[in-house]
Amino acid sequence: MGDETIRVLVVEDHHVVRQGLVALLNVADGIEVVGEAADGVEAITQYRKHQPNITLIDLRLPRLSGVDVIQRIRMESPNARFIVLTTYDGDEDIYRALQAGARAYLLKGMTSEELIATIRAVHAGKSHIPPAIAQKLAERMGTEELTPREFDVLEQIVHGKSNKEIATELDISEATVKTHINSLLGKLGVSDRTQAATAAIQRGIVPLESLRKPQS
Amino acid sequence: MGDETIRVLVVEDHHVVRQGLVALLNVADGIEVVGEAADGVEAITQYRKHQPNITLIDLRLPRLSGVDVIQRIRMESPNARFIVLTTYDGDEDIYRALQAGARAYLLKGMTSEELIATIRAVHAGKSHIPPAIAQKLAERMGTEELTPREFDVLEQIVHGKSNKEIATELDISEATVKTHINSLLGKLGVSDRTQAATAAIQRGIVPLESLRKPQS
DNA sequence: GAGAGGCTCCATCAATGGATGGAGGGGTTT
DNA sequence: AAACCCCTCCATCCATTGATGGAGCCTCTC
Numbered sequence: 001m002g003d004e005t006i007r008v009l010v011v012e013d014h015h016v017v018r019q020g021l022v023a024l025l026n027v028a029d030g031i032e033v034v035g036e037a038a039d040g041v042e043a044i045t046q047y048r049k050h051q052p053n054i055t056l057i058d059l060r061l062p063r064l065s066g067v068d069v070i071q072r073i074r075m076e077s078p079n080a081r082f083i084v085l086t087t088y089d090g091d092e093d094i095y096r097a098l099q100a101g102a103r104a105y106l107l108k109g110m111t112s113e114e115l116i117a118t119i120r121a122v123h124a125g126k127s128h129i130p131p132a133i134a135q136k137l138a139e140r141m142g143t144e145e146l147t148p149r150e151f152d153v154l155e156q157i158v159h160g161k162s163n164k165e166i167a168t169e170l171d172i173s174e175a176t177v178k179t180h181i182n183s184l185l186g187k188l189g190v191s192d193r194t195q196a197a198t199a200a201i202q203r204g205i206v207p208l209e210s211l212r213k214p215q216s
Numbered sequence: 217m218g219d220e221t222i223r224v225l226v227v228e229d230h231h232v233v234r235q236g237l238v239a240l241l242n243v244a245d246g247i248e249v250v251g252e253a254a255d256g257v258e259a260i261t262q263y264r265k266h267q268p269n270i271t272l273i274d275l276r277l278p279r280l281s282g283v284d285v286i287q288r289i290r291m292e293s294p295n296a297r298f299i300v301l302t303t304y305d306g307d308e309d310i311y312r313a314l315q316a317g318a319r320a321y322l323l324k325g326m327t328s329e330e331l332i333a334t335i336r337a338v339h340a341g342k343s344h345i346p347p348a349i350a351q352k353l354a355e356r357m358g359t360e361e362l363t364p365r366e367f368d369v370l371e372q373i374v375h376g377k378s379n380k381e382i383a384t385e386l387d388i389s390e391a392t393v394k395t396h397i398n399s400l401l402g403k404l405g406v407s408d409r410t411q412a413a414t415a416a417i418q419r420g421i422v423p424l425e426s427l428r429k430p431q432s
Numbered sequence: 433g434a435g436a437g438g439c440t441c442c443a444t445c446a447a448t449g450g451a452t453g454g455a456g457g458g459g460t461t462t
Numbered sequence: 463a464a465a466c467c468c469c470t471c472c473a474t475c476c477a478t479t480g481a482t483g484g485a486g487c488c489t490c491t492c
Contacts, residue, residue: 013325014233014303014324014325015324015325015326015327015328016233016236016237016240016324016326016328016331017230017232017233017236017324018236019236019239019240019328020232020233020234020235020236020237020239020240021232021236023235023236023239024232024235024236087230087303108230108231108232108233109229109230109231110231110232111231112231112232112235115232147437147438147439148438148439149438149439149440150438157410158414159414160406160407160408160410160411160414162408162477162478162479163478163479164478172439172440172441173440173441173442175440175441175442175443176439176440176441176442178479178480178481179439179440179441180439181479181480182480182481182482185480190376191376191480192376192378192448192479192480193410193479193480194373194376194409194410194413195376197410197413197414198374198375198376198413198414198417201414201417201424202424208417208418208424363467363468363469364468364469365468365469365470366468378448378449379448379449379450380448388469388470388471389470389471389472391470391471391472391473392469392470392471392472394449394450394451395469395470395471396469396470397449397450398450398451398452401450407450408449408450408478409449409450
């Protein structure tokens with residue numbers, strides 16, 4: 001290999017965006033779109049079928065999230081290379097995607113030149129993280145991890161539950177809820193539950209979509 | 217007019233999305249993209265220059281929001297027809313866009329057929345609101361309007377301020393802050409400030425972007 | 433087996449938040 | 463002018479929240 005054609009799989013649920021990407025890539029020299037998928041499950045099917053060199057993938061996908069897709073594919077094909085493409089820069093997702101093994105992270109605002117250059121770079125074995133993203137990663141690195149339980153509590157806070165309700169929901173005492181809150185406030189660097197809720201949403205720790213009429 | 221070509225202006229800040237739209241539309245019969253803009257100011261310039269039949273516009277734009285663009289253009293060209301295109305369905309924006317005179321509202325997940333059909337329909341003088349959107353509009357209609365002051369307070373709440381801080385910021389007494397909160401909680405149909413904050417974000421009343429390192 | 437860290441619980445206290453009901457001034461509409 | 467709404471303020475009361483420090487249990491690691 002070397003100057004062979006780079007075979008790309010495009011995974012993106014928004015029709016127009018996907019069609020735009022495909023159109024862009026197909027006019028680029030040395031790049032060929034070998035498959036398209038509109039959701040996570042389809043992405044895996046298409047990957048197995050086409051074994052692309054590069055998978056361009058949105059993180060917000062129906063059925064199976066981008067991060068899940070990356071993880072699963074990497075289990076069977078550790079050399080799979082992913083470029084994550086997202087509208088939006090809530091840091092938690094970036095972090096998880098890179099953890100899962102994505103090689104590059106691009107915002108949809110990029111130009112076609114950037115996109116193509118990144119595909120070539122990643123195919124050549126390089127990684128590419130834009131400065132703006134790198135900075136957010138650095139910020140989040142400074143942040144301590146929430147424990148699973150703290151995360152549960154945070155999720156409930158975002159959903160507007162009171163301490164008493166959280167205690168009932170998680171089947172622990174209100175005192176314990178307070179303990180967790182106290183510790184997660186510290187870790188998030190905020191001083192009350194409202195700030196915790198907005199921080200969680202903004203960082204993508206708790207997905208905004210879950211707010212509608214969520215879990216039990 | 218009648219079976220003449222429909223002249224379309226595409227306003228969208230994400231390169232790939234814009235290119236996708238243009239590519240899609242240019243292969244459609246009877247539709248021609250006469251201009252493109254990547255921000256609100258450019259949109260107005262392009263509109264004046266090309267006088268398109270239909271303007272396809274994203275709401276989230278740099279420099280000047282989609283709603284502002286629609287309002288300004290409509291002042292000089294009351295017959296201008298807009299189709300709003302958005303990734304995302306926070307209701308407040310929908311409402312404002314339709315108020316401002318948009319004829320249709322589409323999510324980016326739509327198919328190219330839907331898009332083209334909608335362009336033709338709007339050009340023929342019809343309006344088009346997808347059922348999912350119509351429902352949200354209906355929901356929001358049932359909701360009472362916040363007064364300007366209540367809105368100010370809500371904004372501060374979302375930014376994590378305490379009542380005392382809000383009082384200082386808005387230069388009113390803490391008692392007054394509480395009065396406003398009490399009334400806005402009622403109008404939003406929620407029972408505490410945390411729920412108010414998440415509701416505000418989720419409905420698009422207070423933009424998520426303002427959370428980083430915001431105002432003042 | 434001695435930490436370390438996570439989860440659980442406790443009590444206590446101070447601060448914050450929210451409900452209620454009442455009140456006056458300013459503006460607009462009818 | 464009367465009615466209405468918004469904005470402002472007040473006092474009072476109770477509920478919720480957050481801080482602090484202490485404690486036992488479990489599991490994993492060294």
